[in-house]
Amino acid sequence: MLVRIVKMTFKPDEIEAFKVLFEANKDKIRNVEGCLFLELYQDLRNKSVFFTYSYWKNETNLENYRKSSLFQKIWSSTKVKFNAKPEAWSVQKLVSLK
Template sequence: MIVRVVKMVFRPECVTDFTALFEERKALIRNFEGCRHLQLWRQEGTQNVFFTYSHWDSESALDHYRFSAFFKDTWGKTKALFLEKAEAWSVIQEHILD
């Protein structure tokens, strides 16, 4: 399993458009083959900095999603709202903390 974290900074006037788009599509993302978990986080003290946090079965499952027509449409609409270029990380859990 991998974890994908994507940081997105939106133009302040576009935050409502982004959150509406996320609400509209979150169930479809969560039900995409290989996706096990999806959350939307907002940076404390800001209104326009968001992170998606998702779990995927594998890098290939994430790539299958990233190269899908659904993702391309969703990302195109999301990207149009950015103030800054998005940053993304794929990580794996190295140690389990007790």
């Protein structure tokens, strides 16, 4: 399993528009083949900073999503709202406690 973490910083006047965009597309993203989990977080102190955490069956599934028309549509609408360059990491979960 692959965990994808993306940090995005938005222009303050674009925060609500991003939330609406995410809400409209979250189920479509989650239902992409190989997507096992999806969450969105907002920083407590800096309301312009968001993180997405998604779990993917494997790197091929993530790459197929990143090449899809769905991703292109969502990303083109999202990136114009940024206030800073996004950062992304693909990581392997080593430990998880509940």
